[in-house]
Amino acid sequence: MSKLQANISGIIKSSVIDGPGNRMVIFFQACNLNCLYCHNSHTIGLCNLCGICVDACPTNSLQIDTENKRILHQENTCMRCDSCIKSCPENSSPFYKKMSVEEIVSEIHKVRDFISGITVSGGEVMLQVDFLRLLFQTIKSDKELSHLSILIDSNGNIAQDKWDSILPFTDGVMLDLKAFSQENHKKITGYSNETILESIQYLDKRKKLKELRFVLVKGMNNHEDELRKVSQFMSSVSASVGKSIIKMRKHGIRDEYAFVEEPNADDMEMARNIFEESGLNVLMI
Amino acid sequence: MYIPLLPSFCLFLRHKMRKNISMEDFNKRAFQVITDGNLDYRQKKHHLAYIAESSQAYPEVSAEAKEALEKKIICDLFEGNAPYRPRYVLPDYALAMKNGIDYLELEAPKDFDEAINFLSILYVQVPSITGYSVYLGNIDQLLLDYVGDLSEEEIYKKMKLFWRFIDRTLPDAFVHINIGPEDNIIARVILRIERELKQVVPNLTLKYDPEISSDELLLEATKTVFEVAKPHIANHPMTAADFKGNYGVVSCYNSLPEGGGSHTLVRLNLKKICDLHQGDLQDFLSNTLKKYCIMTLDIIEARSKYLVETVNYYETDFLAKEGIISLENFSAMFGFYGLAECVNQLMKKSGSQSEYGKDEDANQLGHLILEEMKKIVDARELPYCEANEGKAFFHSQSGIDIDIEETAGARVPIGSEPDIYSHIQAVAPHHHLFTGGISDIFHFDDTIKRNPEAVLDIVKGAFKKGMRMFTFNLSDSEFIRITGYLVRRSDLKEFREEGSRYGSALFAANSMDNANVDCRVSKRVLSHEQVAGKY
Ligand code: SF4
Numbered sequence: 001m002s003k004l005q006a007n008i009s010g011i012i013k014s015s016v017i018d019g020p021g022n023r024m025v026i027f028f029q030a031c032n033l034n035c036l037y038c039h040n041s042h043t044i045g046l047c048n049l050c051g052i053c054v055d056a057c058p059t060n061s062l063q064i065d066t067e068n069k070r071i072l073h074q075e076n077t078c079m080r081c082d083s084c085i086k087s088c089p090e091n092s093s094p095f096y097k098k099m100s101v102e103e104i105v106s107e108i109h110k111v112r113d114f115i116s117g118i119t120v121s122g123g124e125v126m127l128q129v130d131f132l133r134l135l136f137q138t139i140k141s142d143k144e145l146s147h148l149s150i151l152i153d154s155n156g157n158i159a160q161d162k163w164d165s166i167l168p169f170t171d172g173v174m175l176d177l178k179a180f181s182q183e184n185h186k187k188i189t190g191y192s193n194e195t196i197l198e199s200i201q202y203l204d205k206r207k208k209l210k211e212l213r214f215v216l217v218k219g220m221n222n223h224e225d226e227l228r229k230v231s232q233f234m235s236s237v238s239a240s241v242g243k244s245i246i247k248m249r250k251h252g253i254r255d256e257y258a259f260v261e262e263p264n265a266d267d268m269e270m271a272r273n274i275f276e277e278s279g280l281n282v283l284m285i
Numbered sequence: 286m287y288i289p290l291l292p293s294f295c296l297f298l299r300h301k302m303r304k305n306i307s308m309e310d311f312n313k314r315a316f317q318v319i320t321d322g323n324l325d326y327r328q329k330k331h332h333l334a335y336i337a338e339s340s341q342a343y344p345e346v347s348a349e350a351k352e353a354l355e356k357k358i359i360c361d362l363f364e365g366n367a368p369y370r371p372r373y374v375l376p377d378y379a380l381a382m383k384n385g386i387d388y389l390e391l392e393a394p395k396d397f398d399e400a401i402n403f404l405s406i407l408y409v410q411v412p413s414i415t416g417y418s419v420y421l422g423n424i425d426q427l428l429l430d431y432v433g434d435l436s437e438e439e440i441y442k443k444m445k446l447f448w449r450f451i452d453r454t455l456p457d458a459f460v461h462i463n464i465g466p467e468d469n470i471i472a473r474v475i476l477r478i479e480r481e482l483k484q485v486v487p488n489l490t491l492k493y494d495p496e497i498s499s500d501e502l503l504l505e506a507t508k509t510v511f512e513v514a515k516p517h518i519a520n521h522p523m524t525a526a527d528f529k530g531n532y533g534v535v536s537c538y539n540s541l542p543e544g545g546g547s548h549t550l551v552r553l554n555l556k557k558i559c560d561l562h563q564g565d566l567q568d569f570l571s572n573t574l575k576k577y578c579i580m581t582l583d584i585i586e587a588r589s590k591y592l593v594e595t596v597n598y599y600e601t602d603f604l605a606k607e608g609i610i611s612l613e614n615f616s617a618m619f620g621f622y623g624l625a626e627c628v629n630q631l632m633k634k635s636g637s638q639s640e641y642g643k644d645e646d647a648n649q650l651g652h653l654i655l656e657e658m659k660k661i662v663d664a665r666e667l668p669y670c671e672a673n674e675g676k677a678f679f680h681s682q683s684g685i686d687i688d689i690e691e692t693a694g695a696r697v698p699i700g701s702e703p704d705i706y707s708h709i710q711a712v713a714p715h716h717h718l719f720t721g722g723i724s725d726i727f728h729f730d731d732t733i734k735r736n737p738e739a740v741l742d743i744v745k746g747a748f749k750k751g752m753r754m755f756t757f758n759l760s761d762s763e764f765i766r767i768t769g770y771l772v773r774r775s776d777l778k779e780f781r782e783e784g785s786r787y788g789s790a791l792f793a794a795n796s797m798d799n800a801n802v803d804c805r806v807s808k809r810v811l812s813h814e815q816v817a818g819k820y
Pocket residue numbers: 046047048049050051052053054071087088089090091092093094
């Protein structure tokens with residue numbers, strides 16, 4: 001048994017929106033971007049045991065377990081008010097768990113007859129690449145699981161050598177592009193995008209890029225000039241890669257970013273037209 | 286356009302039907318039907334026949350059984366006092382098409398047009414309780430031999446007219462047709478037509494066999510379900526193994542032998558017998574449940590005997606005379622409903638809060654009750670039930686509109702269904718018991734439309750776990766499944782306001798009012814919020 005553990009923020013046993021077929025989705029904690037519109041901002045950071053959430057909890061359902069360096073959560077008194085998550089200065093949460101490869105594999109076994117595969121998502125899963133490699137190897141060498149496809153949902157902000165270590169066990173990668181120009185990308189995510197653009201091209205070259213999605217945010221990346229650059233870049237990627245424009249939705253975003261605007265139908269239409277002019281056949285989501 | 290029955294009037298009719306009626310009553314009710322402006326000619330005739338039938342004495346059963354019928358502890362689903370035709374008739378259409386039918390002066394069809402014409406004529410002759418045939422055959426298998434060198438477009442044109450004929454001539458959602466398990470041009474064309482015409486009739490079942498049916502066919506079927514909430518999907522290898530010859534899925538998901546069927550379907554209300562029960566669980570199983578199962582079997586026997594011995598149906602009807610059906614391919618059906626309420630009540634009595642569908646101990650109790658019933662049904666030798674070795678077919682009855690407090694068959698109550706896997710785990714273990722058919726309904730959020738492959742995964746997984754049949758509803762579909770049959774949301778609205786062409790829309794309107802059928806819980810949204818909160 002390996003000692004490796006990953007920080008897991010959640011598992012969904014049946015998802016129909018994270019790749020083809022019915023899939024089990026495993027969400028990993030921690031991310032190396034900080035998008036304004038992140039719907040799960042409590043999966044961005046790691047817990048440093050500061051205890052602020054413990055004090056914020058109205059039902060005293062949280063406790064610091066100093067010895068094991070974790071927060072204990074008492075489910076039966078918790079009223080799911082999310083005060084703890086909102087109070088966390090680290091964009092983290094007291095709920096994520098450490099899980100071993102064996103524990104995750106045993107969860108997959110429970111639903112193996114009902115799924116086409118698994119998708120690992122986040123947060124940014126590739127930050128825990130050693131764990132992923134072991135998880136994927138274990139799945140591929142298990143007779144009852146080896147038929148399952150393995151997809152990675154990543155932000156692409158990952159160096160090439162990390163991809164190299166995991167691609168042999170991976171069926172495909174789904175990536176988001178947030179902007180083409182550095183300036184816009186920094187505005188939206190806090191970081192530049194060189195590595196992401198390289199990842200997209202590299203994964204495409206290795207025939208592992210399954211899906212490329214552009215998230216449209218009004219006033220941030222929907223200017224004509226930006227859209228032309230994005231569509232040009234996206235059309236340089238193989239035709240077999242599924243491409244889509246996702247409308248940014250405000251649901252679940254942090255209060256301090258309440259100013260970001262959802263694109264309307266006209267904005268979506270304009271983006272679609274520009275993409276189509278570049279010869280792209282995009283799915284609008 | 287047909288004019289619908291007014292719900293109040295129809296309920297009046299149904300409640301009055303059990304006892305044989307006085308002459309005065311008879312006259313009054315016949316007059317009411319004759320002068321009712323809301324009934325069309327055909328409906329009047331149907332109701333007059335019903336009133337006439339209720340002038341006859343009920344087949345001989347014990348006083349206790351009669352009382353149970355009165356109180357709806359046992360229910361014969363409005364079959365009438367004097368059964369003069371079987372409830373479910375599944376003609377051997379293939380045989381009829383091979384030999385022709387003397388009575389109807391029909392020769393064996395020689396090409397596609399003749400085959401469709403032949404079937405169209407035969408369909409309207411097949412008796413049932415509603416007056417509309419419950420089974421129109423495994424239609425792709427029936428027609429494939431006649432395709433000749435017709436192109437797909439030619440077949441499409443002919444089938445579309447045929448489908449329109451079926452819907453307009455047999456306007457009842459219990460009218461059921463089957464396709465599969467092989468992938469073939471007729472099945473494909475039918476699915477295409479279904480998506481296009483969006484008719485309620487015929488109800489449709491795809492027989493699915495993972496060894497035979499292609500993924501593409503199942504995918505086509507799934508896309509059709511997204512549009513019109515059918516076909517229903519049957520586990521073909523599992524169901525076929527229960528029958529000596531061919532079988533059909535008919536009416537609201539009864540599986541029965543072709544060339545035969547079922548004389549009658551009598552169902553037991555498990556909630557009601559649980560209400561009456563005084564003692565503990567063991568006492569329920571060994572006394573109350575047993576007593577009422579036997580009573581239900583007595584009624585089944587009396588009704589079957591009446592049909593066979595008094596009416597001589599199987600000696601006089603042309604279908605029987607020409608071998609298109611035969612008595613040895615018939616049996617009777619033992620149905621039940623309200624398992625969920627029965628289990629929950631028994632759990633409560635024993636001091637537990639566990640609920641059927643949600644908690645393992647309650648699910649186990651459900652299985653125990655069903656296994657006990659199955660044993661009782663199988664221990665009873667019934668006359669004229671050769672198709673099932675002298676036993677009744679055990680059937681989880683999918684419910685009708687008057688079931689206000691009871692959940693259909695062995696289903697999990699609407700609105701309390703757990704997640705899809707727990708749902709399957711809860712119900713799959715008892716599906717093998719129901720040779721006479723069972724159906725469960727799963728609910729999906731609309732997002733699944735973008736990913737029909739996900740349905741394939743779930744269908745295959747569910748069948749692997751031993752499910753016999755199931756279907757699914759989308760949260761936002763124009764078509765909704767009410768207990769065992771389909772209606773259009775707009776028809777329901779229209780019916781409430783002014784009425785619908787379909788006889789079954791009345792059933793549905795009552796059902797929608799009586800159960801939460803249109804407020805299902807949607808389970809999965811497009812964003813990943815609350816994921817962490819689950820831990
Ligand atoms: S979850 Fe956040 S608030 Fe709570 S202890 Fe960890 S870092 Fe502090």
